[in-house]
Amino acid sequence: MHYISTRGGIEPIGFAQAVMMGLATDGGLLVPAEIPALEPARLRTWADLSFQDLALEVSTLFVGDEIPRADLKALIERSYATFSHPEVTPIVTAGETRILELFHGPTAAFKDVALQWLGNLFEYLLEREGGRLNIVGATSGDTGSAAIYGVRGKERIQIFILHPKGRVSPIQERQMTTVLDGNVHNVAVRGTFDDAQNIVKTLFNDLPFKSAYRLGAVNSINWARILAQTVYYFYAWGRITGGDTERRISFSVPTGNFGDVFAGYLARRMGLPIDRLVIATNRNDILTRFIHSGVYAVEDAVHQTLSPAMDIQIASNFERYLYYLHDGDQARVCALLDDLKRTGRLEVSAERHRQAQADFDAVAVSDAETLDQIRATYEASGYILCPHTAVGVRAARDLPEAVCLATAHPAKFGEAVVQAIGCEAPPPPSLLGLLEKEARCAELDASAEAVKEHIEATLKTVSAA
Ligand SMILES: Cc1ncc(COP(=O)(O)O)c(C=O)c1O
Numbered sequence: 001m002h003y004i005s006t007r008g009g010i011e012p013i014g015f016a017q018a019v020m021m022g023l024a025t026d027g028g029l030l031v032p033a034e035i036p037a038l039e040p041a042r043l044r045t046w047a048d049l050s051f052q053d054l055a056l057e058v059s060t061l062f063v064g065d066e067i068p069r070a071d072l073k074a075l076i077e078r079s080y081a082t083f084s085h086p087e088v089t090p091i092v093t094a095g096e097t098r099i100l101e102l103f104h105g106p107t108a109a110f111k112d113v114a115l116q117w118l119g120n121l122f123e124y125l126l127e128r129e130g131g132r133l134n135i136v137g138a139t140s141g142d143t144g145s146a147a148i149y150g151v152r153g154k155e156r157i158q159i160f161i162l163h164p165k166g167r168v169s170p171i172q173e174r175q176m177t178t179v180l181d182g183n184v185h186n187v188a189v190r191g192t193f194d195d196a197q198n199i200v201k202t203l204f205n206d207l208p209f210k211s212a213y214r215l216g217a218v219n220s221i222n223w224a225r226i227l228a229q230t231v232y233y234f235y236a237w238g239r240i241t242g243g244d245t246e247r248r249i250s251f252s253v254p255t256g257n258f259g260d261v262f263a264g265y266l267a268r269r270m271g272l273p274i275d276r277l278v279i280a281t282n283r284n285d286i287l288t289r290f291i292h293s294g295v296y297a298v299e300d301a302v303h304q305t306l307s308p309a310m311d312i313q314i315a316s317n318f319e320r321y322l323y324y325l326h327d328g329d330q331a332r333v334c335a336l337l338d339d340l341k342r343t344g345r346l347e348v349s350a351e352r353h354r355q356a357q358a359d360f361d362a363v364a365v366s367d368a369e370t371l372d373q374i375r376a377t378y379e380a381s382g383y384i385l386c387p388h389t390a391v392g393v394r395a396a397r398d399l400p401e402a403v404c405l406a407t408a409h410p411a412k413f414g415e416a417v418v419q420a421i422g423c424e425a426p427p428p429p430s431l432l433g434l435l436e437k438e439a440r441c442a443e444l445d446a447s448a449e450a451v452k453e454h455i456e457a458t459l460k461t462v463s464a465a
């Protein structure tokens with residue numbers, strides 16, 4: 001399997017190199033040169049595989065022969081051994097609603113599904129080549145802690161995670177800043193998640209800096225994240241249909257950076273019988289507006305909502321979708337991105353817009369509706385939704401059969417849950433006692449230069465120690 005850039009500026013590379021490169025060196029996003037196609041007969045045989053066995057089958061398609069199967073299997077087994085549920089991503093029902101619970105990993109959010117694996121994959125590849133890596137990532141709350149847990153204490157890796165100061169929930173912040181391993185470096189940026197993500201991309205696009213410090217990516221710009229997230233779409237389909245390839249199912253996906261729902265889109269392009277894919281956004285609704293109008297237009301401000309991990313305007317993976325929407329026409333992707341950069345908006349043709357509406361439904365959900373959904377689901381079934389999951393459930397109101405992705409444990413978002421139902425959700429053991437623990441975090445202006453200097457200074461101290 002080879003990987004190319006959405007912008008057409010690199011020669012095809014293999015899987016390991018793509019994982020290490022993160023963002024393509026031409027500023028684009030890496031995608032497989034061809035999406036593997038699955039025959040119905042193969043899908044049927046996958047329907048009752050365990051999550052781990054399914055992850056092995058799916059990842060083999062994208063890894064090719066670059067990692068021996070036995071090693072890949074061991075990596076996968078190790079990555080999901082830290083999950084507290086034997087099924088890894090079980091499906092439950094809350095009243096009439098089907099919920100795919102993705103929060104049974106060590107940091108209680110769906111990011112664990114890809115990031116525990118990616119942490120072990122980085123370690124494996126670095127040991128094999130004898131190298132080191134400095135990860136730089138941006139988080140609106142969940143990627144950061146999942147990535148930190150995925151690599152904490154790993155000898156060959158240093159990790160720098162930027163979060164927007166005061167814009168993640170208190171538990172999310174403490175999940176990151178109370179990890180005191182010497183290779184973990186948290187930075188609170190005075191700005192929004194978009195500022196933090198922009199800094200990360202600026203650093204990756206500074207090729208001399210990127211190569212001098214060997215920067216690695218844990219955000220969904222890294223293709224390994226997307227591929228690992230496709231697995232639970234296959235898993236849910238298999239559990240619900242028992243392998244009946246005539247049966248298509250729909251998913252509702254709380255969306256911010258467009259990684260999770262893009263993984264569903266990829267699964268469908270691989271041949272998984274998916275009917276509707278619902279993009280569920282909060283008030284930061286650039287993606288919903290795009291699906292309704294064909295115009296992707298950045299607003300002046302990022303709004304703070306009760307689903308803070310989705311308080312995002314510039315959705316990283318949208319570029320991957322633009323690439324597929326334009327049948328791999330890299331010049332067209334570059335032209336559209338150029339429009340976006342110059343004017344803050346891009347517009348696709350009427351024909352492409354119709355295609356986008358065929359690919360996705362999209363619904364924006366307000367904070368009031370989010371609270372109302374948490375309350376309604378609780379009253380009907382006793383099940384407590386996290387505010388992000390509530391956005392997805394609300395968005396799927398007209399699709400009662402849809403599977404709603406539960407992207408985080410409700411105990412991570414006490415304030416919203418208390419506002420909705422008057423009490424907090426009981427926390428899983430991993431979230432207990434965080435507020436009392438010692439914490440460590442630097443604070444910086446939202447400036448790429450400031451972050452670069454901080455990384456350089458920190459790495460000097462680390463190598464001197
Ligand atoms: C709890 C939660 N739900 C939903 C999302 C949105 O996912 P994505 O950014 O992949 O669209 C995030 C952040 O990514 C999140 O942390």
Ligand SMILES: N[C@@H](CCOP(=O)(O)O)C(=O)O
Binds near residue numbers: 144218221
């Ligand atoms: N909501 C995310 C934002 C980063 O998204 P990613 O999928 O690109 O890592 C978070 O919780 O950090």
